Amino acid sequence: MDILSKIRAADLKGCGGAAYPTADKWQAVKDAFGPRKYVICNASEGEPMVFKDGYILKNWPAKVVDGIIVAIDFLKEHGVEVEGYIFINPEYAKKFGRFLANEIQKRNAPISLYVKPEEGGYICGEESAILNTIEGNKSEPRLRPPFPTQKGLWGEPTIINNVETFYHVAKIAEGTYETVRFYSVNGDCKNPGVYKHRADRTIKEIIAITKNWPKFDFFVQVGGGSAGEILNQHQLSATPTGAMSLTLYRTSEWTARELFRHWIGFFLIESCGQCVPCREGTYRLYETINVKNPDWKLFFDLLDDLSETSFCGLGLSVPTAIKSYIKNVLLNAELNIKDADKEKIKNLNFKI
């Protein structure tokens, strides 16, 4: 069986968050015409509370490099040159860059490390922003179509996958693949860390197995510390999504306003500035929430604008945590949350 069939048989989906079928992506790049093709390993891991890629790079750098080589070999054919990049955040480059370079050198592979600029931040992990960054342009996402599979780095077809995806690819290639995922568990809990578990575990099970089930009331942010959805403690029987992070919040320690400020503050700093709803919207959201009596109607109008007209996933995901928190925690009748802003938000009756 060729590698593509093996990946398809393993039903591997991208582990960066979007869960796009890996085999489909690879097929598209293979089919696209180009004398040069690129393979990029996304090791920028900029989402708060997600640490799994760092964990994999620390423990299995060889596997990640092997996975990239599998992709390079897959794309290589007569008349097509293939080159690989590991797009890595500065912290990881410092910690694990040496090991990666070592493994690359050992295998004499055409892969180079590209260290994400210090000021690049979160948006630099978006795949088309990676392309812009490597090409020396401003780090901001590109319009789609064309997709990177058709016109990626320097306009050539490009595979961009996450560190964990390449790890799994290497395991598939050598025949040792197990359907596991890497979960970052953290927040208000006793044993924070990255854990490897079967892919069919529910959120509840993971928290319990890792001995993190708290004694107090809590809610969980699933799939990323900024863009992840909020679930209350009774909603945890599904499998995790996105970047597979589970961040626990002690309900009594957070007011709605603090949480909103926390999330929006992150997006405000990390917005690349390209489109109006995200650049201006996050700025005005922060401004709106940071006064004594916020104009909640305006606040939610701004959130709607972001989810309707943002350019990329960053802007589109700004409302996710806030809206799901309101729906699943703040206004959940069973939980009976006490919060100064609860009534005002409730009275607005906005659609979630």
Place this chain on the structure above:
Amino acid sequence: MKKLKIKINGKDYLTDPGQTVLEVAKKNGIDIPALCFHPDFPVKGNCRVCSVEVKGYKRLVPSCATTVCDCMEVRTETERVKKARNMNLELIFAEHIEKCPNCIWRFQCPLLGAVKKYGVKLTRFRDRKGARKIYKFRNAVEIDGSQCIDCKNCVEACAMQQNIHYLKFAGKGSRQEIVPRQNEGFKCILCGQCALHCPVSAAQEQSEIAAVEKLLARKKVNRATHPRLRQGLRRGEAAAYKDKEILVAQFAPSVRVTIGEDFKMPYGKDTSGKITAALRQLGFDYVFDINFGADLTTIIEAEELLERIKDKKATRPMFTSCCPGWVNYVELLHPELIPHLATTRSPHIHLAGAVKTFWAKKMKIDPKNIKLVSIMPCTAKKYEAVRPEMKVDGRQVIDQVLTTRELSFLLKKNNIDLARLKPRETDDPLGRFSGAAALFGGSGGVMESALRTADFLACGPKAKLCRAKIDYNEARGLAGIKTAVVDIAGSKVRIAVVNGIGNIDPIIADLNKFDYIEVMACRGGCIGGGGQPIPTTDEIRAQRQQTLYQIDFAKKGFRRSYENKGVLEVIDWIKKNKLEKKVLFTKYHKRNY
């Protein structure tokens, strides 16, 4: 090709595949506001003001970046669209500090227009860019960070179109701003393409309106206090008031085919007569046509060309020097090319020089009492006018330069509707012009005009018999680089026309393949200049250029500059008075900024 059928707001439209929703809507008269979109550049989709609803899509989509497909159903005026559109307009308006009362763009600003049209709320957010800097580039162009709406058009004009790379974004998110890169070794050539592509006039010319208004106000007072002046000066009367200021205006070859657009006239309409009338109505005593200057420049340049062709040791190729953006480019970035530049001054400097010497003498007016305002398509001309090399007897020959846009604003502010004015003739004797002069307004025009006269002059006394060539189609059109080999009285001359400074590199790399090269910094030449009406797109540039060809063609039998007797008289007079160096030629220097 199979047509696609799409529905917009419930109505069916047939369209070609590959078009965007915005294009189809525009073509069919459906108004979708769009701020960051400009046909000169690839779609960016960052203002999100053109968002529309498309059936089957979860979210709103930017119509500029959405390609139509068969059976697509688009809605542009639903509550959802209105809500998002108004919010985005409100957000943009909140980052744009309104300086509308003094803004020369206020009659045409698409942002202000959309905000008014859609009744957008404007008071919910505080201004956030109050402390942003205004970057001034010499006396020509400025970028006001407090008005910038981050659409990136200026950066693309500077980098993608002009290959100058002087502007960039610094920082990110709400902290990002457009900054010049002079510390990184990049230089601004003052072409003003940033201003031509800015939707909200954050990048704009450094306005000289206030100075011109002052001149006009002073004139008004003078007229009021001198009863005989009340009707305006008639020719020959000026001498009697020689201690008073005489206001002279002159307008460039390209302005006549562009300014009408600001007054809802069709693209490329010839408005020479109306401009003359408008300038008189504003209060100028005399109005001259820079086409006369263009004829003068042509003759001087053609003579220089012939000299350089004859003299084997002369520096070749010779570059045209009419375009001040190009001259800046050479002086700042390629000083080694300075010997190649024609030493001939540019048409508006030539004409102004003639006004302040020949004409002043003839009219018995002290040149220091003549105030001359030049109406130009260009921002770099503002800098050219104050260059010390251009002075005559220690005085600037041109006192103020207004761009086409500035003149439009001045007229609108004074309630003068250009479209309704009765055409008037420009003043003699500096008013008559040949067909060739009109061509100066577009790419290839200087080349064609100079070749006509050079060929004619090279034929010598037998000119009438040798049937010198008139039309040089090789130089025409909007291609980026145009090359040809032409015959001038038996010798082969290899020519190149560079349409837009972004196309210069291959020509500089291959200099010795040419004898004579025209360079215009702006795409299309002056008709696409940095001071021209907005929008300027390739479609519009082509129509403007076409009108120039028509003006030329209509001058049957008078299509060579050398046939302009008025110009020959002026040149004779200048030569007799030994003023050539002062009025006709100039010098260039290596500069740092």
